Amino acid sequence: xxxxxxxxxxxxxxxxxxxxxxxxxxxxxxxxxxxxxxxxxxxxxxxxxxxxxxxxxxxxxxxxxxxxxxxxxxxxxxxxxxxxxxxxxxxxxxxxxxxxxxxxxxxxxxxxxxxxxxxxxxxxxxxxxxxxxxxxxxxxxxxxxxxxxxxxxxxxxxxxxxxxxxxxxxxxxxxxxxxxxxxxxxxxxxxxxxxxxxxxxxxxxxxxxxxxxxxxxxxxxxxxxxxxxxxxxxxxxxxxxxxxxxxxxxxxxxxxxxxxxxxxxxxxxxxxxxxxxxxxxxxxxxxxxxxxxxxxxxxxxxxxxxxxxxxxxxxxxxxxxxxxxxxxxxxxxxxxxxxxxxxxxxxxxxxxxxxxxxxxxxxxxxxxxxxxxxxxxxxxxxxxxxxxxxxxxxxxxxxxxxxxxxxxxxxxxxxxxxxxxxxxxxxxxxxxxxxxxxxxxxxxxxxxxxxxxxxxxxxxxxxxxxxxxxxxxxxxxxxxxxxxxxxxxxxxxxxxxxxxxxxxxxxxxxxxxxxxxxxxxxxxxxxxxxxxxxxxxxxxxxxxxxxxxxxxxxxxxxxxxxxxxxxxxxxxxxxxxxxx
Amino acid sequence: xxxxxxxxxxxxxxxxxxxxxxxxxxxxxxxxxxxxxxxxxxxxxxxxxxxxxxxxxxxxxxxxxxxxxxxxxxxxxxxxxxxxxxxxxxxxxxxxxxxxxxxxxxxxxxxxxxxxxxxxxxxxxxxxxxxxxxxxxxxxxxxxxxxxxxxxxxxxxxxxxxxxxxxxxxxxx
Numbered sequence: 240x241x242x243x244x245x246x247x248x249x250x251x252x253x254x255x256x257x258x259x260x261x262x263x264x265x266x267x268x269x270x271x272x273x274x275x276x277x278x279x280x281x282x283x284x285x286x287x288x289x290x291x292x293x294x295x296x297x298x299x300x301x302x303x304x305x306x307x308x309x310x311x312x313x314x315x316x317x318x319x320x321x322x323x324x325x326x327x328x329x330x331x332x333x334x335x336x337x338x339x340x341x342x343x344x345x346x347x348x349x350x351x352x353x354x355x356x357x358x359x360x361x362x363x364x365x366x367x368x369x370x371x372x373x374x375x376x377x378x379x380x381x382x383x384x385x386x387x388x389x390x391x392x393x394x395x396x397x398x399x400x401x402x403x404x405x406x407x408x409x410x411x412x413x414x415x416x417x418x419x420x421x422x423x424x425x426x427x428x429x430x431x432x433x434x435x436x437x438x439x440x441x442x443x444x445x446x447x448x449x450x451x452x453x454x455x456x457x458x459x460x461x462x463x464x465x466x467x468x469x470x471x472x473x474x475x476x477x478x479x480x481x482x483x484x485x486x487x488x489x490x491x492x493x494x495x496x497x498x499x500x501x502x503x504x505x506x507x508x509x510x511x512x513x514x515x516x517x518x519x520x521x522x523x524x525x526x527x528x529x530x531x532x533x534x535x536x537x538x539x540x541x542x543x544x545x546x547x548x549x550x551x552x553x554x555x556x557x558x559x560x561x562x563x564x565x566x567x568x569x570x571x572x573x574x575x576x577x578x579x580x581x582x583x584x585x586x587x588x589x590x591x592x593x594x595x596x597x598x599x600x601x602x603x604x605x606x607x608x609x610x611x612x613x614x615x616x617x618x619x620x621x622x623x624x625x626x627x628x629x630x631x632x633x634x635x636x637x638x639x640x641x642x643x644x645x646x647x648x649x650x651x652x653x654x655x656x657x658x659x660x661x662x663x664x665x666x667x668x669x670x671x672x673x674x675x676x677x678x679x680x681x682x683x684x685x686x687x688x689x690x691x692x693x694x695x696x697x698x699x700x701x702x703x704x705x706x707x708x709x710x711x712x713x714x715x716x717x718x719x720x721x722x723x724x725x726x727x728x729x730x731x732x733x734x735x736x737x738x739x740x741x742x743x744x745x746x747x748x749x750x751x752x753x754x755x756x757x758x759x760x761x762x763x764x765x766x767x768x769x770x771x772x773x774x775x776x777x778x779x780x781x782x783x784x785x786x787x788x789x790x791x792x793x794x795x796x797x798x799x800x801x802x803x804x805x806x807x808x809x810x811x812x813x814x815x816x817x818x819x
Numbered sequence: 820x821x822x823x824x825x826x827x828x829x830x831x832x833x834x835x836x837x838x839x840x841x842x843x844x845x846x847x848x849x850x851x852x853x854x855x856x857x858x859x860x861x862x863x864x865x866x867x868x869x870x871x872x873x874x875x876x877x878x879x880x881x882x883x884x885x886x887x888x889x890x891x892x893x894x895x896x897x898x899x900x901x902x903x904x905x906x907x908x909x910x911x912x913x914x915x916x917x918x919x920x921x922x923x924x925x926x927x928x929x930x931x932x933x934x935x936x937x938x939x940x941x942x943x944x945x946x947x948x949x950x951x952x953x954x955x956x957x958x959x960x961x962x963x964x965x966x967x968x969x970x971x972x973x974x975x976x977x978x979x980x981x982x983x984x985x986x987x988x989x990x991x992x
Binding site: 359360363364367368371388425426427428549550551553554555 | 836837840841844845848849852883885886889890892893894895896897898899
């Protein structure tokens with residue numbers, strides 16, 4: 240067995256290389272400084288961010304786009320606290336990332352040393368697991384364990400906290416013996432992936448008997464690389480599919496069986512199909528409150544099949560009639576095999592299908608048409624962007640109205656083309672996430688759809704994008720407001736607008752973009768939208784920001800008011816007279 | 820993991836965890852984060868020093884047993900969880916108590932103590948230190964009996980438990 244004497248810092252970088260890490264996002268500082276020295280000689284590309292939150296979201300964007308774990312490395316104390324938000328974001332959305340934080344030397348832990356914070360304590364409840372490594376010799380095994388935990392079972396973030404003394408070659412405590420033969424030791428971690436054939440048969444029975452089934456598809460489908468299997472199941476059974484915010488693209492929007500997004504801002508057909516269903520087949524979904532609305536009124540007549548990798552999600556919100564614990568791709572494949580062999584049943588679903596198509600006809604996604612003199616419609620911008628970009632364009636978004644419109648009006652026909660912050664709802668997610676995705680796929684077009692509130696939270700990462708030559712594009716839907724909050728205040732707080740107006744003309748986004756090395760474009764007029772997008776698409780040597788000045792009065796419809804059941808879905812005013 | 824229908828408000832879980840620093844904090848923080856209430860908690864290393872054993876009594880009014888078990892099981896350092904059904908577990912708790920005991924009242928106190936099966940650990944001029952090992956409910960009763968005399972200081976361990984032996988056909992107590 241080959242062994243080699245080295246210091247913990249070199250061992251850490253080599254362990255990352257051995258995990259196949261090609262790129263990492265980070266920012267050095269005192270405690271992590273010794274680990275930055277071996278990066279100079281490493282094959283790993285390091286992208287120097289401007290704020291540690293950016294590093295975390297970039298790692299997430301990279302992981303979302305590729306399925307491979309994203310890696311971020313930052314120093315101790317304030318750097319660790321700055322990356323707390325991405326960790327929590329990744330935890331909520333099951334994104335595999337590994338975050339390495341520096342820590343004060345082991346002897347100083349607990350003394351309130353300079354830039355010390357209890358990083359593992361702080362991040363305990365927002366990581367899948369975290370480690371504080373205290374011996375240099377343990378570094379390779381811990382890194383291996385971190386990647387294993389992050390990427391298997393239900394994926395998630397893992398943090399590894401590394402005290403300075405065990406990586407600093409000037410400190411004797413950093414001495415260790417590298418061996419290639421390292422095995423993980425996790426006696427309490429055994430995710431169950433195989434599915435029980437008995438429950439597959441029970442699930443198939445429910446499917447055969449159902450008159451109004453709906454495939455309720457969540458982000459787990461993408462994590463399990465199960466999009467192809469899902470399509471096979473849908474086509475075999477002819478059952479319609481709703482794709483949640485985290486699953487947009489997991490089933491093609493252009494497919495006849497696709498009903499689109501359910502939930503608080505889902506389209507009428509997707510929401511109502513779930514409400515009226517007699518069987519919800521939940522695949523890698525977790526019955527989030529934004530999907531269910533008021534729980535006691537959610538899909539009241541539906542039996543539930545719940546296929547899920549995380550045992551704790553099964554029965555957490557809604558008790559299933561059949562629970563399929565295991566990898567959701569294996570679950571779907573087993574279901575397909577069972578239904579193909581023993582038949583899909585002979586229940587007549589024509590009435591259900593015509594109900595669905597009737598809803599689709601009467602309640603399409605729509606907005607009031609623009610009339611001369613009106614400000615630009617944000618939905619129109621998204622339609623132009625959708626139609627003016629290649630089909631495999633990766634779209635990221637921040638959180639708020641622009642996010643909902645992007646999810647609604649884009650046509651997602653490929654998995655892993657939509658990256659957003661669902662569970663945590665992290666404003667400022669889109670720009671760093673787009674950078675992470677673009678680093679993974681430099682030859683594909685990556686558009687960040689952003690709001691002006693979000694943009695101001697993480698725009699500095701456009702400097703990173705320029706300097707590191709990561710030419711993303713930003714469609715800024717600028718309505719001078721915190722638009723979603725404004726919408727709630729208009730609808731539910733008697734138009735009493737409290738602290739939602741940002742500014743009409745400060746900052747100047749075009750100038751700001753240019754100062755960061757981007758091309759900045761401002762668009763006020765609907766007629767300029769397409770040409771601006773075309774111009775942006777031509778630019779590939781630097782980032783582009785288009786400041787679209789859109790209508791602040793425009794609201795996201797449909798909408799389930801908070802606390803209401805999904806049956807109380809509000810459609811836009813011009814659809815309200817349609818019979819439901 | 821053996822999930823039983825909860826028919827008692829309090830259930831005793833025996834959680835085997837890796838004997839590493841911070842593991843008790845992970846378990847405690849999980850309970851806090853998910854708003855699960857702990858009625859009692861005892862922790863100590865097992866005969867195998869790689870593992871510790873946590874005996875925790877959970878309050879099922881705060882959360883369903885199923886969720887508590889599954890969330891606990893998600894902790895990477897949790898190796899095994901056993902639910903001890905109240906009817907099929909031997910449960911004990913230790914109480915140390917210092918009670919005011921003027922000489923003329925000592926006999927009374929010792930009489931209570933003997934009936935409960937406790938021990939006198941130490942006698943001072945106006946105080947006695949006692950110990951009692953017993954079923955948590957019996958320890959409660961004894962504590963109530965002592966209260967009128969004046970409890971100076973008291974410490975209970977929280978309950979520890981083992982499953983009854985398999986060849987024992989009756990419920991253990």
